[in-house]
Amino acid sequence: MVKKRPVLKESEFFSKGQLYFLPHISIDCVIFGFHNNELKVLLLQWKETLKWCLPGGFIYRDEHVNDAAIRILKSRTGLEDVYLQQFYTFGDPQRDRGNHGVKQKKNSWINDRFITIGYWAIVEYSQVKPTADEFSKTCEWWDIDKVPKLILDHNDILKEALESLRKNVNEYPVGKNLLPPKFTMPDLQRLYETLLGKKLDRRNFQKKMLSLDILQRLKERKSGVAHKAPYLYKFDEKKYQRALKQGLKFGL
Amino acid sequence: MVKKRPVLKESEFFSKGQLYFLPHISIDCVIFGFHNNELKVLLLQWKETLKWCLPGGFIYRDEHVNDAAIRILKSRTGLEDVYLQQFYTFGDPQRDRGNHGVKQKKNSWINDRFITIGYWAIVEYSQVKPTADEFSKTCEWWDIDKVPKLILDHNDILKEALESLRKNVNEYPVGKNLLPPKFTMPDLQRLYETLLGKKLDRRNFQKKMLSLDILQRLKERKSGVAHKAPYLYKFDEKKYQRALKQGLKFGL
Numbered sequence: 001m002v003k004k005r006p007v008l009k010e011s012e013f014f015s016k017g018q019l020y021f022l023p024h025i026s027i028d029c030v031i032f033g034f035h036n037n038e039l040k041v042l043l044l045q046w047k048e049t050l051k052w053c054l055p056g057g058f059i060y061r062d063e064h065v066n067d068a069a070i071r072i073l074k075s076r077t078g079l080e081d082v083y084l085q086q087f088y089t090f091g092d093p094q095r096d097r098g099n100h101g102v103k104q105k106k107n108s109w110i111n112d113r114f115i116t117i118g119y120w121a122i123v124e125y126s127q128v129k130p131t132a133d134e135f136s137k138t139c140e141w142w143d144i145d146k147v148p149k150l151i152l153d154h155n156d157i158l159k160e161a162l163e164s165l166r167k168n169v170n171e172y173p174v175g176k177n178l179l180p181p182k183f184t185m186p187d188l189q190r191l192y193e194t195l196l197g198k199k200l201d202r203r204n205f206q207k208k209m210l211s212l213d214i215l216q217r218l219k220e221r222k223s224g225v226a227h228k229a230p231y232l233y234k235f236d237e238k239k240y241q242r243a244l245k246q247g248l249k250f251g252l
Numbered sequence: 253m254v255k256k257r258p259v260l261k262e263s264e265f266f267s268k269g270q271l272y273f274l275p276h277i278s279i280d281c282v283i284f285g286f287h288n289n290e291l292k293v294l295l296l297q298w299k300e301t302l303k304w305c306l307p308g309g310f311i312y313r314d315e316h317v318n319d320a321a322i323r324i325l326k327s328r329t330g331l332e333d334v335y336l337q338q339f340y341t342f343g344d345p346q347r348d349r350g351n352h353g354v355k356q357k358k359n360s361w362i363n364d365r366f367i368t369i370g371y372w373a374i375v376e377y378s379q380v381k382p383t384a385d386e387f388s389k390t391c392e393w394w395d396i397d398k399v400p401k402l403i404l405d406h407n408d409i410l411k412e413a414l415e416s417l418r419k420n421v422n423e424y425p426v427g428k429n430l431l432p433p434k435f436t437m438p439d440l441q442r443l444y445e446t447l448l449g450k451k452l453d454r455r456n457f458q459k460k461m462l463s464l465d466i467l468q469r470l471k472e473r474k475s476g477v478a479h480k481a482p483y484l485y486k487f488d489e490k491k492y493q494r495a496l497k498q499g500l501k502f503g504l
Contacts (some may be wrong), residue, residue, distance in 0.1 A: 023276065064343055086341065093315065113313065
């Protein structure tokens, strides 16, 4: 549940934001979007400098860090109940590198050093209504391999998020909210190929997926396919949820 | 390289530590020790309250967060060049739960809310000289399953660190600095069993380990064993380092 919070006007934010927010700590969200076998990332463009950045924000003084991430995600996408994964905290004192989204604000808390906590989420991007914040001109999806130079260390944060996402794809189930409720094995394979950024062997993929024991094969086949219609599958909700908690591989 | 930093006296620390350190952010280190097939964790006992806690500290205003963790690890163990893994940032505003190691200090920055960044390390504990800090009575190894009630949310942090360690053991090579340079397969198996907290099948373990291609079997066998002396192995340094970077399993 996200608590209602005061929304500061732009000038108030720079001059007295520190009364509401913790100083020196920010959050950045890498919001991945999947649609039509493409992977995208949601970026904001600053009004003042027209530079691009990840959606981010600050933590109210009495707010849980995870709730702040949920609030930021919701305000940029309209989505709630999204799988949001904290992946790393970036603490280089030089991480700003003078590459800011706003011009210097005199005597503002915002000029101080910030440590940022990184989260990623993955959403079906046709469900998202990208919404700019008060400092931004626009909020848009970008192809993952066409991302421009971003402010601060945001390109590095995106790179780490993508690595974390790909590791996660090998460890936890993925697909709910990204695929329709009923899908074919080729649909699922294309999702994995898009997220992992590489081609996968069809037979190995199917064998592996079935061995995970999170899929339920339906009696119906895909309609509108003349010849050798592929089976439809759905996720077994209970097993999927259990795998989300326990992970898919235990190795040794 | 760890930069020299001013060390504050106890009273100075509480009254003006915020001039040197970032407010609201701390670091906690979960230092696991392996020795004689036992897993231990390094704990400190506060002078004032005799309560136990994880070794931790704060971040100098111009210090990299990772350097702060290295500094804290070094000052409690004497060790440098240890594999140190950031695993999670704990951001519950209620994480102190009134369960402090020190009595309330009037008007001190230390009474504020702190978000803490968790790191874990694993060391051969006979190499460590446990060293208390200025606030602690003692610094000692504890059996992992006999850890007492700790201050704040430190028991939760320890639990998460152990989970992260075990996940890591399945993803990256482990053993260097924990085993002698030459070791037998049973030595290696006992290390894994201790870290994972469970028994492993001998044959599967050997097969899996050899398939990882990070071990080099030596011509000599273990001496002093009358009958069927086991082979000695060492890590292939190049392959070990590469596996540390790339991980051991790629799944799909």
